[in-house]
Amino acid sequence: MKLLVKTLCLCAIIFFAGCSRKPADKETGKSAIRVVATIGMIADVAKNVGGERVEVAGLMGPGIDPHLYKASAGDVRVLSQADIILYNGLHLEAKMGDILHHMKNKKVAAVSGTVPEERLLVSQKYADAPDPHIWFDVSLWIIVAQNICDIFAEYDPEHADYYKSNAEAYIRQMSELDTYVKQRALALQEDRRVLITAHDAFHYFGKAYGFEVYGLQGISTEAEAGAADVRKLADFIAARKIPAIFVESSIPRRNVEALQAAVQSRGFNVEIGGELFSDAMGNSGTPEGTYIGMVRHNIDTIADALAGKKSESPHKE
Template sequence: MRVQSSLRLTSRVQRLLFMILIVGSLAVMSACGGSPNASPSESGKIKVTTTVGMITDVVKHIGGEHVEVTGLMKAGVDPHLYKASQGDIAKLDKADIIFYNGLHLEGKMVEIFEKMAKKKTTVAVSDNIPHNTLRSGAQNGMDTEYDPHIWFNVKHWMKAAESIRDTLVQHDPNHAEDYRKNADAYLKQLQQLDEEVAQKVKTIPEKSRVLVTAHDAFGYFGDAYGLKVMGLQGISTASEAGTKDVTDLRDFLVENKIKAVFIESSVPRKAIDAVIGGAKEKGHMMQIGGELFSDAMGEEGTPEGTYIGMVRHNVDTIVNALK
């Protein structure tokens, strides 16, 4: 009798534990299914992490409502010198797709992108631009094969936009039509921008089409739209301007009676101020023609916080100072 009683008690305990386990599991499943904090992947959006703001802006235009975009580098940030934080690594690790410029723009992050590419879609938007159309980096004394500032030739940036479109279509074919439609509309805007920039630059007297900036970021702009571009520093801001660089540029400006030079939002102006001061000592007065956006866009929510707005700001500032 005692044995049977013990067996019945054990059986009741087992059934009770089993019911508790079932009820607990259902509660957890219900909570997960109705949680308002579901991740973007669960809500159907693609998590995209980008580096520079110019890329972030294009992904937002083409991805539209189907993507959630996180940009690592904000207004005023220099990508040449940027080092990824642990928080950045986490954002890259959680992303479904990573877009970066390439051509060693984000020079201190190359190894990170190589590691990420082994486990997720990681795309350099410059990869589909024919190399024979890229500017050499070696000519500017840099250790990079090509000049990475491709966005200053709007036609190059159209190629970058196409790369972003194609990547999204391949990754998310269910929304391919939306990505193509968004891209077509945005590419038309870029085509109009390219024509607009060319026409505005033509209003500058030919002898005055000399653009002098803190570092050599505007080479593609000069090649595409017909300006002579001179940067005090090289392609990368990691290289510092020496005394001879300042003296040589000062002498050129004095000799050619250049009236304006330009500072950049992401580069300290100390060296440019030295050039202006040196020219003044030689009796030639120059002015700061304005601040240009080179490696970073303007603040989010402003016209300059978009790629198209940034380009328009730059060309209007240059034209107004040099005309």
């Protein structure tokens, strides 16, 4: 494995030597900073904060599950060309630790690094591991945006004011988003605020916006949901008459469909309330292909379905 990484790095260095970079500053001819982000939610914040001074590449596209993602040879090349590498951390990119560790001559930063420890939730499955899904609490992702701003300002101090003013403008939009999610959640009756999804990604969401949260799989998607998990949740849904459960864009639907069938066999009909974007954003060029659009889509889908309204999401199959 180590030899492979070394060989790939060497290839990347050769490739890098042949590349030219777009100038970010027409007057000085200074190049744009190359930023590589693992998940789309980080790439989007980096673009908003870095503006024209950065070129951002995201490794994981729509529908990709970061818990299981392994870097390809092409990714190693992209990572080797980067000036700054941003990843979530908290073991989200569990299979990329080795590769990230080998990128020694770069600024490699876990964007979750500045979130205060007392605001981190502990994984339900692994007692000593934190839950990595911090982007679901918009106020935590604001801390991440601030961190990314500081990382850029430290790397490129000449333009620190530029990053700061971009970050301020973006954080204003994020604060409005946070208020919007709270308003839609509060409009639901309290006993309707129960969110059941394919995997255990929504605990930060639940804590921030007042939902009880249950996932069919553990925090990571590596462990398949067992028959006992399905039975337990099906009993709960039928007893509480929960109107809707949700599929996720980066997780196969079959487990949620099996749960729906199990609830039906208990004489209660639970709808599949729509598709949520959990660990990956939607297609680029669509509203859900941005962090803000993704969070909006999720709360609209959740609030409509739990209120008994049909979601008008274009992604619903």
